[in-house]
Every structure is written in structure tokens, then in C-alpha cells.
Amino acid sequence: MSTPNVTTPSFIVRVPATSANIGPGFDVVGLSLSLHLTLHVTLDAEKSSSPTSGRPPPPVLTYSGEGASEVPLDPYKNLTTRVALYVLRCHDHPFFPPSLTHIHVDNEIPFGRGLGSSGAAVIAGVLLADALGSLRLSHERMLDFALMVERHPDNVTAALVGGFVGSYLRELDPVATEAAQVPLSEVLPEYPPDAGADWGLSPPVPPNGIGHYVRFNWSDSIKAVAIIPRFELSTAKAREVLPESYTRKDLVFNMQRLAVLTTALGQSPPDPELIYEAMKDRVHQPYRKLLIPGLPAVTSLLTPSSHPGLLGICLSGAGPTILALATHNFEKIAEAARDIFRTEGIEVDWKVLEIAEGSKVVYS
Numbered sequence: 001m002s003t004p005n006v007t008t009p010s011f012i013v014r015v016p017a018t019s020a021n022i023g024p025g026f027d028v029v030g031l032s033l034s035l036h037l038t039l040h041v042t043l044d045a046e047k048s049s050s051p052t053s054g055r056p057p058p059p060v061l062t063y064s065g066e067g068a069s070e071v072p073l074d075p076y077k078n079l080t081t082r083v084a085l086y087v088l089r090c091h092d093h094p095f096f097p098p099s100l101t102h103i104h105v106d107n108e109i110p111f112g113r114g115l116g117s118s119g120a121a122v123i124a125g126v127l128l129a130d131a132l133g134s135l136r137l138s139h140e141r142m143l144d145f146a147l148m149v150e151r152h153p154d155n156v157t158a159a160l161v162g163g164f165v166g167s168y169l170r171e172l173d174p175v176a177t178e179a180a181q182v183p184l185s186e187v188l189p190e191y192p193p194d195a196g197a198d199w200g201l202s203p204p205v206p207p208n209g210i211g212h213y214v215r216f217n218w219s220d221s222i223k224a225v226a227i228i229p230r231f232e233l234s235t236a237k238a239r240e241v242l243p244e245s246y247t248r249k250d251l252v253f254n255m256q257r258l259a260v261l262t263t264a265l266g267q268s269p270p271d272p273e274l275i276y277e278a279m280k281d282r283v284h285q286p287y288r289k290l291l292i293p294g295l296p297a298v299t300s301l302l303t304p305s306s307h308p309g310l311l312g313i314c315l316s317g318a319g320p321t322i323l324a325l326a327t328h329n330f331e332k333i334a335e336a337a338r339d340i341f342r343t344e345g346i347e348v349d350w351k352v353l354e355i356a357e358g359s360k361v362v363y364s
């Protein structure tokens with residue numbers, strides 16, 4: 001009898017989606033959600049010795065699910081594998097290990113919708129490098145590497161540790177500040193295609209302890225309804241429309257709400273009146289409405305009185321997804337949001353999501 005040609009992955013990396021900001025917590029809070037980016041990594045022990053000169057061949061990258069038609073499959077161009085190579089190079093592993101033959105990526109997180117697809121790809125790269133290089137990095141050090149690429153901590157922290165998380169970036173001394181702000185093109189350089197070529201400069205190693213976080217309680221009764229418009233909005237573009245400075249009134253408005261929200265979402269039963277008001281924002285959503293037709297209407301017309309079960313509603317990350325937190329009536333809430341988006345000519349998909357565990361590496 002012939003043996004079926006099935007390769008068993010040597011390990012799996014699994015990273016959740018995230019929703020950042022949750023209204024007033026711009027660049028501060030993140031929530032991990034039950035859509036996942038999964039890497040199935042195959043190692044071949046027989047290929048573990050490096051060639052005497054030049055670089056070993058990179059792994060074959062295959063991809064299924066969200067983003068499959070647009071994601072680069074060249075490991076020197078793909079975000080996850082470039083981040084992995086960056087972390088490996090910072091630890092004196094100049095190339096992908098020769099034993100790394102294949103990575104199959106299966107992705108449930110839609111690209112450019114405000115559900116943390118890039119943060120998940122970055123964390124997956126850090127975990128991949130940690131496993132390939134047996135680096136045994138702490139969560140704190142993993143965050144340092146992730147923050148050299150994705151420079152706001154909300155998505156990457158929640159994706160790494162899971163749950164409802166608040167984080168800040170430490171004020172670094174001038175030398176460390178400069179080290180943490182090197183251009184992204186130096187962290188993730190273009191790699192020359194010629195296998196004999198040198199990579200050039202050594203990679204910028206991150207300073208220690210850039211990001212710090214705390215996990216808040218989350219009431220088990222709260223689920224997240226993600227209402228996902230069928231168009232992409234890059235986070236970079238949605239950050240360009242934000243002002244450099246804010247009035248004291250607007251900052252106090254957000255801080256008052258964020259202080260209440262981080263505790264209110266952990267209380268059982270959750271208080272809809274308190275949460276609805278505490279999820280309002282004046283720092284990013286008002287500026288992003290021009291990029292997301294329907295945003296002001298969806299966040300103002302759906303309320304706990306008009307839609308029992310609804311606790312609060314906001315833009316997810318940089319958008320265009322809308323995040324409704326609710327205890328019941330998920331379908332009614334999502335369909336009402338769909339109707340509002342339709343008046344703007346925008347079609348949506350929606351999903352009811354749970355709060356997810358943090359990232360994992362599972363060995364077979």
C-alpha cells in the first residue's frame with residue numbers, strides 16, 4: 001500500500017484578530033477576537049545544515065483565506081516572514097534556517113478593515129522567529145520587536161497576550177528613543193534577490209522595555225458584533241486624517257470615558273447606559289467619518305433603548321469595521337447597522353465574535 005503524501009506541520013502559530021481603541025482608548029486599549037491567523041510550519045531535519053556559501057533557499061510560502069489574492073508569497077516581501085527574518089537577524093541568525101521548508105498560512109482576519117490584520121501578521125512573525133531560533137523571548141521582549149514595526153501598542157499587545165488590554169509606550173532616554181524610531185525601511189529592508197549578496201547593515205535591535213500593559217476584566221456576557229464593510233481602508237491612510245493636537249475639552253472628554261469604560265466592561269451584569277456613553281470618542285472617530293460614510297449614523301442611531309442588548313458602539317481600530325458590544329439581539333443590531341450602511345451604498349458582512357485567548361505556538 002502506498003503512503004499518502006501528507007506533510008505534518010512541525011508547529012503551528014496561532015494569533016487572534018484584535019479591535020483597538022474601543023471608542024475613547026485611541027492607541028491605548030485593544031481586545032482580542034475569535035478570528036485567527038494560523039501558520040502551519042514544516043521543518044525538515046535532513047535539511048538542517050547550511051550551504052558553505054550564500055544563503056539557504058527560503059521556505060515555500062502558501063496561503064489560504066482572507067487576503068490570499070493580494071498577499072505576497074515571496075518570503076522576503078511577505079510581512080510575517082520579513083518580521084521573522086528581522087528578529088532572527090537581531091539574534092545572529094542571518095538567514096531563514098535551512099530546515100524551514102514550508103509555511104502554510106491560513107487567515108480568517110480580513111485585511112485593512114480595522115481588525116488588526118497587520119498586528120496579527122507582525123506578532124506571528126515574532127513568534128515564528130522565536131520558535132525557529134529557539135530564542136525563548138519573554139512577552140515583554142516580543143513586544144519590543146513588534147513595536148519596531150507596528151508602532152502603536154494596542155493591537156500587537158492584545159494579539160500577543162489576549163483579552164481586554166491597556167498599554168503604554170515608556171518614555172525612553174534620547175539614545176533609546178532614536179533607536180526605537182529608526183525608519184521602518186531599516187527594520188524591514190528590501191532584501192537583494194541575488195542569493196550571494198550580503199544583507200548590508202546589521203538590523204536595528206530594539207531598546208528594552210518599550211511597551212507595558214495591563215489586562216482588564218471582561219464580563220463573560222459581552223460579545224463583539226463586527227460589522228465589516230466590503231472595502232479596505234489602510235490604517236496609515238486613516239491616521240493621516242488625524243490632527244497633531246487636540247483641545248483640552250476633547251482630551252478630558254476621552255479620558256473621563258476611558259477611565260469608566262475599562263472597569264465598566266468587566267462588571268456583571270454590564271450597565272448599558274454607562275457603557276454606551278463611555279464608548280464615545282472625540283479623538284479619532286470624528287476625523288475618520290469622511291473616510292467611512294455611514295459611521296456617524298451607525299454610532300448615533302443604534303442605542304441601548306432602540307436596540308435592547310446593545311451596550312456600546314464604536315469604530316473598530318482605524319475602521320471601516322464597526323464594533324458593537326452586546327449581550328443579546330446580535331442579529332437585530334447587525335441588520336440595523338447593515339440598513340444604515342446600505343443607505344450610503346455600502347454592503348457589509350457581520351460576525352458575532354468571542355473574546356479570544358492570546359497567541360500560541362503548538363508543537364505537533
Ligand SMILES: Nc1ncnc2c1ncn2[C@@H]1O[C@H](COP(=O)(O)OP(=O)(O)O)[C@@H](O)[C@H]1O
Pocket residue numbers: 037067071078079080107110111112113114115116117118119121233234235236317318
Ligand atoms: N497575514 C498577513 N500576511 C501578510 N501581510 C499581511 C497580513 N495581514 C495583513 N497584512 C498586511 O497589512 C495590511 C493591512 O494592514 P492595515 O492597513 O494596518 O489594516 P488592518 O486594520 O487590517 O491591520 C495588508 O494590506 C497587508 O499588506
Ligand SMILES: N[C@@H](CCOP(=O)(O)O)C(=O)O
Pocket residue numbers: 018019020021026027028113114115116117118119152154155235238239284316317318319
Ligand atoms: N490605534 C490605531 C489602531 C489601528 O488598528 P487597525 O486594526 O485598524 O490596524 C488607530 O486607530 O490608528
